[in-house]
Amino acid sequence: MKNIFKDVLITLFGAVTSLLTAFILYWVESRWSMSFYSLMIWFIIPAGAGVSGFAAASGYYFGARFFNHKPRKIILLNMLAVSFGTYLFIQYLDYSFLEVEGKSVAHYLSFWEYLDISMTNTSVQIRAGRGHVKVGNAVELQGLGYVYALLQVIGFALGSFVLHLYLSTRLYCEKCLRYFSSKGNASRYTDNKEALADFIKKAINLLEKHNLTEIISLHAEAGSSKCDLKKHYFKTDLNLKSCKECGKHHLSVNVFKKNGKDDWDEIHDLSIGAMSMKELSFKN
Numbered sequence: 001m002k003n004i005f006k007d008v009l010i011t012l013f014g015a016v017t018s019l020l021t022a023f024i025l026y027w028v029e030s031r032w033s034m035s036f037y038s039l040m041i042w043f044i045i046p047a048g049a050g051v052s053g054f055a056a057a058s059g060y061y062f063g064a065r066f067f068n069h070k071p072r073k074i075i076l077l078n079m080l081a082v083s084f085g086t087y088l089f090i091q092y093l094d095y096s097f098l099e100v101e102g103k104s105v106a107h108y109l110s111f112w113e114y115l116d117i118s119m120t121n122t123s124v125q126i127r128a129g130r131g132h133v134k135v136g137n138a139v140e141l142q143g144l145g146y147v148y149a150l151l152q153v154i155g156f157a158l159g160s161f162v163l164h165l166y167l168s169t170r171l172y173c174e175k176c177l178r179y180f181s182s183k184g185n186a187s188r189y190t191d192n193k194e195a196l197a198d199f200i201k202k203a204i205n206l207l208e209k210h211n212l213t214e215i216i217s218l219h220a221e222a223g224s225s226k227c228d229l230k231k232h233y234f235k236t237d238l239n240l241k242s243c244k245e246c247g248k249h250h251l252s253v254n255v256f257k258k259n260g261k262d263d264w265d266e267i268h269d270l271s272i273g274a275m276s277m278k279e280l281s282f283k284n
């Protein structure tokens with residue numbers, strides 16, 4: 001019951017940010033006559049809708065974090081329904097304020113007729129360079145306008161999808177019904193492949209024996225704490241999280257390899273992690 005109440009509450013948060021986003025988009029459009037929402041990159045990437053979708057779904061994210069609630073699958077359906085509703089609402093705002101010869105367009109057309117006409121009469125204009133200078137003439141999309149609209153709806157819904165995925169993969173204590181909090185992390189850098197292999201082997205061994213404290217001490221000695229990109233090729237990260245209610249801890253070890261762009265790529269096969277009821281910290 002408590003869960004259902006929280007689901008409803010979080011949906012309300014999401015609905016409020018969705019409405020706000022719709023109004024802001026309408027305001028931008030009426031002030032600068034620029035439809036940020038329908039901004040496309042290379043004709044097919046609905047960037048404007050994607051960014052707007054994130055803003056609209058942000059309420060779900062903050063609600064879920066604030067109430068320490070892990071949104072269930074039903075919330076995703078909910079989020080998608082609200083994002084489709086928001087899309088229609090944005091169109092409806094345009095429709096209700098549009099005037100033709102001093103009269104509201106509603107005087108001539110129903111909303112659905114307007115939607116059909118506005119989609120099939122969508123035109124695209126290529127803008128290039130820094131100043132977004134218009135190139136050539138605007139091209140009418142006609143029937144393709146529906147595909148164009150669908151791409152925007154998908155882009156808008158993507159924000160909900162990504163935030164839901166992010167929330168559902170975060171560590172969550174099912175017993176206390178709250179998210180784990182970060183207790184810090186530590187990085188070590190090395191260029192010694194053998195030492196790295198040795199550390200990983202020992203860490204796996206200790207993990208099997210549930211001796212996580214020892215992994216923290218071992219890691220502290222497993223390389224330099226300062227990164228030298230000219231020298232170091234490998235990085236190992238320790239990540240410590242805990243449930244503030246019951247004191248359950250989670251420790252993970254992640255291994256990274258330097259790529260050609262002086263950045264780190266994770267070697268996912270070498271990632272390990274475990275839970276412990278023992279108090280863990282980096283200050284041991």
Ligand SMILES: [Zn+2]
Nearest residue numbers: 173176243246
């Ligand atoms: Zn807990």
